[in-house]
Amino acid sequence: MSPQEIPTDIPAAVIVLAAGAGTRMKSRTPKILHPLGGISMVGHALAAAKGLNPAKLAVVVRHERDLVAGHVAGLDAAAQIVDQDEIPGTGRAVQQALDALDAGAEVSGTVVVTYGDVPLLTTELLAELVATHSADNNAVTVLTAVLDDAAGYGRILRDEADGTVLGIREHKDATDAEREIREINSGIYAFNAAVLRKALKNVTTDNNQGEMYLTDVLALARADGGRVAAVSTTDRWQVEGANDRVQLSALGAEHNRRIVEAWMRAGVSIIDPASTWIDSTVQLDEDVTILPGTQLHGKTTVARDAVVGPDSTLTDVQIAAGAEVTRTHGSGAIIGEGAHVGPYTYLRPGTVLGADGKIGAFYETKNVTIGRGSKLSHLGYAGDAEIGEDTNIGCGNITANFDGVNKHRTVIGSGVRTGSNTVFVAPVTVGDGAFTGAGAIVRKDVPAGALSMTVAPQRNAEGWTLANRPGSIPAQAAQNASN
Ligand code: UD1
Ligand code: CA
Numbered sequence: 008m009s010p011q012e013i014p015t016d017i018p019a020a021v022i023v024l025a026a027g028a029g030t031r032m033k034s035r036t037p038k039i040l041h042p043l044g045g046i047s048m049v050g051h052a053l054a055a056a057k058g059l060n061p062a063k064l065a066v067v068v069r070h071e072r073d074l075v076a077g078h079v080a081g082l083d084a085a086a087q088i089v090d091q092d093e094i095p096g097t098g099r100a101v102q103q104a105l106d107a108l109d110a111g112a113e114v115s116g117t118v119v120v121t122y123g124d125v126p127l128l129t130t131e132l133l134a135e136l137v138a139t140h141s142a143d144n145n146a147v148t149v150l151t152a153v154l155d156d157a158a159g160y161g162r163i164l165r166d167e168a169d170g171t172v173l174g175i176r177e178h179k180d181a182t183d184a185e186r187e188i189r190e191i192n193s194g195i196y197a198f199n200a201a202v203l204r205k206a207l208k209n210v211t212t213d214n215n216q217g218e219m220y221l222t223d224v225l226a227l228a229r230a231d232g233g234r235v236a237a238v239s240t241t242d243r244w245q246v247e248g249a250n251d252r253v254q255l256s257a258l259g260a261e262h263n264r265r266i267v268e269a270w271m272r273a274g275v276s277i278i279d280p281a282s283t284w285i286d287s288t289v290q291l292d293e294d295v296t297i298l299p300g301t302q303l304h305g306k307t308t309v310a311r312d313a314v315v316g317p318d319s320t321l322t323d324v325q326i327a328a329g330a331e332v333t334r335t336h337g338s339g340a341i342i343g344e345g346a347h348v349g350p351y352t353y354l355r356p357g358t359v360l361g362a363d364g365k366i367g368a369f370y371e372t373k374n375v376t377i378g379r380g381s382k383l384s385h386l387g388y389a390g391d392a393e394i395g396e397d398t399n400i401g402c403g404n405i406t407a408n409f410d411g412v413n414k415h416r417t418v419i420g421s422g423v424r425t426g427s428n429t430v431f432v433a434p435v436t437v438g439d440g441a442f443t444g445a446g447a448i449v450r451k452d453v454p455a456g457a458l459s460m461t462v463a464p465q466r467n468a469e470g471w472t473l474a475n476r477p478g479s480i481p482a483q484a485a486q487n488a489s490n
Contacts, residue, residue, distance in 0.1 A: 016134070016137055016138050016141055017059065017060055017061065017062070017137075018059055018061045018062075018116065018117040018118065018119045018137055018197070019061065019062050019063065019114045019115060019116035019117055019118060019200060020061055020062060020063040020064065020065065020105075020108050020114050020118045020119070020200070021056040021057075021059060021061040021063075021064050021065070021118075021119045021120075021121065022065045022066075022067065022100075022101055022104040022105070022108075022118060022119070022120045022121075023049070023052050023053065023056055023064070023065070023066045023067070023121050023122070023123050024067050024097060024100050024101070024120065024121070024122050024123060024194075025039050025049055025052075025066050025067055025068055025075060025079075025122070025123030025124075026067045026068055026069035026070060026091040026100050027069075027070060027124070028070040029070065029124070029250070031250045031251040032250075032251060032252060032255075033251075033252075034252075037070060037071040037074055037075050038124055038249070038250075039052075039075065039123040039124050040074065040075065040078055041249070041255055043126050043249075043255065043258060043259045043262055044126075044259065044262045044263060044266065044285075044286050044287045045286025045287060045288050045289075045304055045305060046286070046287055046288070047078065047082075048123060048124050048125075048126045048249060048255075049066070049075070049078065049079060049082075049123040049124075050082050051126035051127070051128070052121055052122065052123045052124075052125065052126065052128070053066075053079070053082050053083055053086065054130075055121065055128050055129055055130050055133055056119070056121055056130075056133070057083065057130075058129075058130025058133070058134070059119065059130060059133055059134060059137065061119065063087065063108050063114065064083065064085065064086045064087065065086070065087040065088075065089050065104040065107060065108055066079050066086050066087070066088055066089065066123070067089045067090075067091050067100040067101075067103065067104050068088055068089070068090060068091070069090065069091040072090060076088045087107060087108065089103055089104045089107045090103070091103055094212070094219060095212075095216075095217070095218045095219070096212065096216075096218030096219035096220055096221070097194070097218070097219070097220065097221035097222070098207060098210040098218070098219030098220050098221040098222075098223060098224070099218070099219040100221070101120055101203070101207065101221050102207040102210075102219070105118065105200070105203060105204055105207070109204075113200075114200045115200050115201065116199075116200055117137055117140060117141065117197050117198070117199065117200070118197070118198045118199075118200045118203055119133060119136070119137060119195075119196070119197050119198075120194075120195065120196045120198065120221065121133070121194075121195050122194050122195070122248060124248045124249050124250070125193070125194070125195070125245075125246060125247065125248045125249075126249065126258055126262065127244045127245050127247065127258060127261065127262055127265075128195065128245045128246065129245060132150070132240060132242070132245050133195070135238060136148055136150050136195065136196075136197050136238045137197050139197075139236070139238050140197035140236075143234060143236060144234065145197070145199070145233070145234045145235065145236050146198070146199050146202040146228040146229075146231075146233025146234055146235060147196060147197070147198050147199070147202065147203075147224060147225050147228050147233065147235045147236075148196065148197045148235075148236050148237065148238055149163070149172065149175070149192055149193070149195075149196045149225065149235075149236075149237050149238075150193040150195040150196065150237070150238050150239075150240060150246060151163050151190050151191060151192060151193060151237045151238070151239045151240070151246075152190070152191055152193060152239060152240050152241070152242075152243050152246045153189050153190050153191075153239065153241075154189055154191050154243060155189070157178075157186075157188065157189045157190075157191045158178065158186075159178050160178060160191035160192060161175045161176060161177045161178065161191065161192035161194075161222050162175065162176050162178070162181055162185055162186070162188040162190065162191060162192070163175060163188065163190040163191065163192060163237060164176055164185070164188070165190075171235075171236075172225065172235045172236055172237050173225075173226065173229065173235075174222070174223075174225045174226035174229065174235075175192045175220075175222035175223075175225055175226075176222075177214065177215065177216070177220060177222060179214075179215040179216060180214050180215045190237075190239065191246075192222060193240075193246035194221075194246075194248075195246065196221075198224070199233070202224075202228045202231070202233050203224060203228075205231070206223075206224040206227035206228050206231070207219075207224065209223075209227050210223045210224065210227070211223075244258070244261050262287075263283075263284050263285065264280065266285050266286075266287060267280045267283055267285055268280070270285065270291050273291070273293065274292075274293035274294060274295075275291045275292075275293070275294075275295045275296075275297060276294075276295070276296040276297065277296075277297045278296070278297065278298055278299055279298075279299035279300070282299045282300045282301075283297050283299065283300075283301050283302075283316075284301075284302040284303070284304075285297075285302075285303045286303065286304045286305060286307075288304075288305055288306055289303045289304070289305070289306075289307045289308070289309075290306075290307075290308040290309075291303075291308070291309045292309065292310045292311040292313075292328075293311055294311050294312050295309045295310070295311065295312070295313050295314075295315070296313075296314045296315070297309075297315050297316055298314065298315065298316030298317040298318075298319075299316060299317045299318070300316060300317045300318040300319070301315055301316035301317065301318065301319045301320075301321075302319070302320045302321070303315070303321055304320070304321065304322040304323070305322045305323040305338075306323045307321050307322065307323060307324045307325070307326075308324075308325050308326065309326045310326060310327050310328040310329075310330075310344075311328045311329070312328055312329045313326045313327070313328060313329060313330045313331065313332070314330075314331045314332070314333075315331075315332045316332075316333070316334075317333070317334065318334045319332055319333070319334060319335045319336070319337075319349070320335075320336050320337075321335065321336075321337045321338070321340075322337070322338040322339070323338055323339050323340075323356075324337045324338065324339070324340045324341075324342065324354065325340070325341045325342065326342045327341075327342060327343050327344040327345075327346070327362070328344050328345070329344055329345040330342045330343065330344065330345060330346045330347070330348070331346075331347050331348070331349075332348045332349060333347075333348065333349035333350045333352075334349045334350035334351055334352070335348050335349040335350070335351075335352045335353075335354060336352075336353050336354070337352070337353070337354030337355075337358070338354070338355065338356055339355070339356030339357060339358070340354040340355075340356070340357075340358035340359070340360070340372075341358070341359045341360065342360050343359075343360050343361045343362035343363070343364055343379070344362040344363070345362055345363045346360045346361065346362060346363060346364045346365065346366075347364075347365045347366075347367070348360065348365070348366050348367075349366075349367070349368070350368055351368050351369050352366050352367065352368065352369070352370050352371075352372075353370070353371040353372070354366070354372055355371065355372060355373035355374075355390075356373065356374070357373060357374035357375065358372040358373065358374070358375055358377075359375070359376045359377065360377045361376075361377055361378045361379040361380065361381060361396065362379045362380070363379060363380045364377050364378070364379065364380060364381050364382060365381075365382040365383065365384055366383050367382070367383065367384035367385045368384075368385050368386070369385060369386045369387075370383055370385070370386065370387050370388070370389070371387075371388045371389075371390075372388070372389045372390065373389075373390040373391070374390055374391050374392075375389045375390060375391070375392045375393070375394065375406075376392075376393045376394070377389075377394045378394055378395045378396035378397070378398065378421060379396045379397070380396055380397040381394050381395065381396060381397060381398040381399070381400070382398075382399050382400065383400040383404070384399075384400070384402065385402045385403070386402050386403045387400065387402070387403055387404045387405055388405045388406060389404070389405075389406050389417075390406055390408045390414075391406065391408040391414050391415065391416050391417065391433065392406045392408070392416065392417040392418070392419065392431070392433075393416065393417075393418045393419070394419045394423075395419065395420045395421030395422070395423065395439065396421040396422070397421055397422050398419060398420070398421060398422060398423040398424075398425075399423070399424050399425070400419075400423075400425050400429075401424070401425045401426050401427045401428070401429060401443075401445075402427045402428070403427050403428040403429075404425055404427075404428070404429045404430070404431070405429075405430050405431070406431045406433060407430055407431060407432045407433060408433045414433075415433035415434040416433055416434055417431040417433045417434070417435055417436075417437075418435075418436040418437070419431070419436075419437045420436075420437055420438050420439035420440070420441065420455065421439050421440075422439055422440045423437055423438075423439065423440065423441050423442070424441075424442050424443075425437075425442070425443045425447075426442070426443050426444045426445035426446065426447055427445045427446070428445060428446045428447075429443045429444075429445075429446070429447045429448075429449060430447070430448045430449065431449045432448060432449060432450045435449055435450065435451070435452060435453075436452045436453070437449065437452070437453040437459070438452075438453055438454050438455030438456065438457065439455045439456070440455055440456045441453045441454070441455060441456060441457050441458070441459065442457075442458040442459070443458070443459045443460070444458065444459065444460035444461070444462075446461060447459050447460055447461045448461045449461075472485045473485055473486065
């Protein structure tokens, strides 16, 4: 390290390695694009890296290059995409990233390397790595963990006498004795940029896998007089990568367990953590209650004293204070304060339910604004509609919004009472304080205060059952009634 390089706790750059093929996922989707807790694996890696506020951020890509690059650009337009060439290995990946980062002005200070497939790694642990690296003026600091089963990992070689980190041996290159070592290389490091740049020039492909090993940098830095050290974590989940779908699922469950626990500590009652799934992007207030079998996704927010569940799946749904959402499948909806939804309700995007309103059992809603205190209690569809305040929509009402080609709006005023099985044939407007009769088919606008009826005269054919269904149970009942 040159004397003018003053170490700080803010890294000059983070390099996220994401060029690998991820063949064990057996997926047409690149491995690091697989989601966990609502965010792709590489999204988690970028979030942890960005938490360090690095001056520069690079992501090394190769496999499914365009898909990965496009996804990364969508997450962080400032991230630099670096293409790895045909020379394989983590050393080559970092070398090309550093070359690209150096292109503007040569990077100096700390360079952090992480992987795109280690989703539970936190900014806090990275910051601890960087802080130790800076405080001890290290050339390289590697993040390690001690595992019961270290098979497959690079092993940390230490001096037997004083424990100094000497280097890393890849599993495939290790002797039987070295394979007994249980301290593993996580693949996450803090490097001094100048040391890294220099050492990479001397990394070869002379090993079992014919790859440029980044791990060789440790011994090279040491040979050059640099301090090489390790930060060991006892939280193995934070260094675990997902190579196949079994590991992805285990990491997903642990990620969720951590989120659910954090919300409980923040004042949310979660009755059954095991059956409650909450994306990292969800926001919950104190005194929210989440009942079993509930999944909260995306930008869902739940305000104080609201109760959600059981058995509800909500994506991008905003729930105001004191609302209750029971056995509901919803997305893109806004639920007002003290409102009730469910059970068995399907909320589609654009549903806005006012305070103290209700969307009840077996209702489907889409693009509908429902005013304060209005109730759609049972069995119906409301789409492309606007409903005023304190209106009661009767059982089985439907907005017939689609004429087969275009969608049309239904506007229903405040203080309206609609009869059971009313059909609103849009476009149509119902004025304030109007009524509709049972079975009304509302094709024309209804003025405020009017009663709208669709009158088909009722005819009773006396004696029909006995004449047409002789000997049947109904006929017997009719016979008894006439005696
Ligand atoms: C690597 C480490 C090993 C460590 C392990 C932790 C080396 C030589 N070995 O082994 O010591 O215990 O990680 O999981 O570094 N990648 C690229 N370009 C490449 C190769 C890999 O970007 O040419 C990326 C991969 O996408 C992945 C990461 O680097 O994110 C690790 O690659 P992987 O092949 O899984 O490394 P391992 O052999 O497991
Ligand atoms: Ca790996």
